[in-house]
Amino acid sequence: MKNYVLIPEALVVAVALVLVLLGRAPRRSRRWAPLAATVLVAVALAVELWAGSTLASYLGGALVQDRFALFAKTAVLLAAGLAIAVTDWSDEGAPAIGMAMILLAAFGAMIIASATDFVGLWAGLELAAAAGVVLVSVRRTDLGLRLLVAGGVASALVLIGLAFVYATTGAADLLTVRRAAAAANPTLPLAIPVLLLLGGLAMRAGLPPLQFARLPVGLGASPLGAGLVIGLVAAAALTVAFKISASLLPLPAVFSPYLMVVAAVAMVGGGAAALATRSPRARLAYLAAGQVGWIAAGLATHYRTGLGASLFLLGAFAVAATAGPSAMAGADVGEFALAGMGLLRPARAAGIALVFLSLAGAPPLGGFFGEFAVASALATSGALWLLALGLLGAVMSMAAAVGTLRAIYLQSPPDESRRAAGARLPVLTRLSTGGAVALCAVLAGYAVFANPIFSLADQGAEALGLR
Amino acid sequence: MILAGIALASPTPVAVPGAGIFTSPLILSLTIWVPVAVAIGMNFIPNPRGRYDTLMKQIAFFTNLGIVFVLFIAYNQFQTFLPGMQFEEKLPWLASIGVNYHLGVDGPGMTMEVLSGIIGISSVLASWGVRERVRSYFTLLLLLQASVNGAIAAHDMFVLVLFWGAAVIPAALLVFGWGGPRREAAAWRLVGYWGLGTAALLVAAMTAYAASGGNSFDMDVLLKATLTPRVQLAVGVALVIAAATRLPLFPLHGWASHVYSDAPLGVSVVIAGSASRLGAYLLLRALVASDPDAARLMAPFIAILAALSIGYAALVALRSVDLRSAAAHLAMVPGGITVFGLAALTPLSIAGGVLSLFTGGLAAALIVATAWTLTDRAQTRSLQLLSGLAPRMPILTWIFVIATLALLGVPLMASFPAETMILFGSFKTQPVWAFAVAAGLVLTAAAVAVITHRVLFGEPNRDAPPVSDASLGESWYLGVMAGALLWVGLFPGGPKLPGTQQPIFDPGLINIMSAGISDIAAPYVPPNPAATQ
Secondary structure (H helix, E strand, C coil): CHHHCCHHHHHHHHHHHHHHHHCCCCHHHHCCHHHHHHHHHHHHHHHHHHHCCCCEEEHHHCEEECHHHHHHHHHHHHHHHHHHHHCCHHHCCCHHHHHHHHHHHHHHHHHHHHECEHHHHHHHHHHHHHHHHHHHHHHCHHHHHHHHHHHHHHHHHHHHHHHHHHHHHCCCEHHHHHHHHHHCCCCHHHHHHHHHHHHHHHHHHCCCCCCCCHHHHHHHCCHHHHHHHHHHHHHHHHHHHHHHHHHCCCCHHHCHHHHHHHHHHHHHHHHHHHHHCCCHHHHHHHHHHHHHHHHHHHHHCCCHHHHHHHHHHHHHHHHHHHHHHHHHCCCCCCHHHHCCHHHHCHHHHHHHHHHHHHHHCCCCCHHHHHHHHHHHHHHHHCCHHHHHHHHHHHHHHHHHHHHHHHHHHHCCCCCHHHCCHHHCCCCCCHHHHHHHHHHHHHHHHHHHCHHHHHHHHHHHHHHCCCC | CHHHHHHCCCCCCCCCCCCCCCCCCCHHHHHHHHHHHHHHHHCCCCCHHHCCHHHHHHHHHHHHHHHHHHHHHHHHHCCCCCCCCEEEEEEEEEHHHCEEEEEEECHHHHHHHHHHHHHHHHHHHHCCCCCCCHHHHHHHHHHHHHHHHHHHHECEHHHHHHHHHHCHHHHHHHHHHHCCCCHHHHHHHHHHHHHHHHHHHHHHHHHHHHHCCCCCCEHHHHCCCCCCHHHHHHHHHHHHHHHHHHCCCCCCCCCHHHHHHHCCHHHHHHHHHHHCHHHHHHHHHHHHCCCHHHHHHHHHHHHHHHHHHHHHHHHHHHHCCEHHHHHHHHCHHHHHHHHHHHHHCCHHHHHHHHHHHHHHHHHHHHHHHHHHHHHHHHCCCECCCCCCCCCCCHHHHHHHHHHHHHHHCCCCCCHHHHHHHHHHHHCCCCHHHHHHHHHHHHHHHHHHHHHHHHHHHCCCCCCCCCCCCCCHHHHHHHHHHHHHHHHHHHCCCCCECCCCCCECCCCCHHHHHHCCHHHHHHHHCCCCHHHHC
């Protein structure tokens, strides 16, 4: 069974490479590519679920397969597969490159999920981020450049942080760092690099107020590109944050306060901004930022239940934030872009509605379950002020989601003559309709099967060494 | 007969023939998940250009009829001599944080379920006139009803928060989509206040969870844990905020007037009738029944809020120039009375409060629905134009009068024993505020008298638009609610076989609601001096 564990990674990379090569093939011969890519990602997901429960290590211990890796990789594969399936490919400038980049980003996140040292974490994060830059640049070179510069700053911060942590603890291996942290005291030389590291990760995840590139990119990129930046890259950064937090667990004083501040700003800022904006895609981006805040809040509790809850929420977040922009397709100018979608594209409309509700943490979807679990961890750890701020953000997020639902289901579709470029209806294909139905099923199933999923997330937290 | 009903409020075991024979483990889940499944299923029925709109209405109606049938079985199978939870369902949900899918009802819960069933069917009948986006409307209405049923049956704080919060979305969308001219303001206010209430409920749940060791959200564990006075106060305040936003109570009543005035009729009926009663039910379940120390601590504060709510609502109704707005404020009065009964913390007042949950829900829904229908038929909401309608609207006049009498709690109405029990029970523990509540009821009576006289029995206004009486359909939904109020008023203990104590088909709401009240009220029974000597 051990030999099968790396099949998902191999399959994802192989498909990505074939797609890159296929980018040069005539357009007609590429029609089947989305379906084929979706099927192959589904196969990779099935193999991951079948063989992924085997505990193993590879490449001299640089990568491990444990419950955390199983959970994170499953979430990433699910998100990537659904994003590919639900995308309106007529709206993507370079479909083959788009699919390849989202698969490479997924591969980067999978590397992070299995990594046991700083090198693996950094390499995976850079790969995911680079795929985002490429995909954004396909449509808007200026935005790609902007993302590259902001990403470069984030990358530098992460790298400096990792280097200084290495210098302070004397190890780049997460387990050794943890042992060193257990024997050390929380000192300023360790606190400063952790601040830089978390700052870089917050910038990668596009958390308020560090969303210099994420929001304009999220608005200007193609739907798939926006999903990649808002969802997968953020999920990759969060996975790094999980691993770093777990390795520094004996010294919560050096990371927990930062995470609490980041979480508070993200939860309240994300909710308020989502309520204030009228653009559906910007609203989705802000709701996603608010949910990332909840995940950070769970990490800040620095114990197993909190991390387990955050991991559960990460799964819901990755699927909703990655596939959400693709489900909305070209709707990015204002609420009227989604008006009447419930009538015109019912499956897609249901997918969008569930994405918004899940990201807003509205009952009864996975986002609500995850945020409730994080809230219980916050209450148990005594961070009631953070819980109160989170609830404030959640109320605003829910109001924002209600506004979107209203546009989708209660407003009449605009006249075709009024449909601007940003309000174009997605082309109806069997794959995208099936993808939208699958997205609905996954988001609903995340709540229905919350018990086993949460149990796996809890085991994932345990695999990181938490008791 | 009515006074006999009051006497029965002290739990007297009544063996109902057949009780307990049929105990389905899914009876409460059926009332929650059947509407959800039907709501989802409705969206898969092709409905080109609204061709099958009537079918959608029929599906919603028969779903509610089915739920009423299930509830009728549950009501008759309910074992009135058992104090604990019945029809319990318990499954692990998020086991690692102590969340269970735990449902169950005791006497007050069963009373609320019956109320929800009656209100559910009335709301569908009241929505029969909906013409636009019929499928979406009934989908959301069924989801709202399911949320209310879920919140009533919830016996785990997670499940309660889930359904409590879930109600916000369909309710707001229904107001947004099918409301009156000021629906935007009404819907946003609803989202804001109910969202605040959900957050407050979550704070209460989390504070109690953390203080009780963080093991379980089950109400049996969470709300029975020994907490410090400080934590009790924090939980109590959060619960009161949650309840006050939902019921509503002054000063968190900002949504009520707008929503009751501008929501579509069927939605107003559900919100006024059952969804808002959840506020008082929450106080009963989570404060009065579970945490006597916190309840004693908070009781004066809650009593003040109740008295202020009644007085404020009556004064605003008295000065209102819009009949729907006046009715919306009058609909706040039963909630204040219910909460006052719970805050008085005597066995009699608590029993009255529980009965008032039922009667208050019906009275509030009836006054809102009647005012809505009347203004619709009269083509104006202005109290300056509405005058002397009784000769031209005999059916609506009768129902309006019944609604106002139910609000005031006059004999023959189900609200009479409820209000009598509350006032009799509260003068010992809350004399000042009982007097204030009584004064508020006098003000309410004055407002009702002024409005009724002006609208129905005044000089006909020749400048007013033409009017017509209620249609047969409108008479049905109003009649169901008025009939329920009269039925319970006439037979609080259920109709009996002549010469026996055996109930015929209705074990009597008083008997049903009494099951469990002795347990709830036990901590508040004054010590017996004879027993202590």
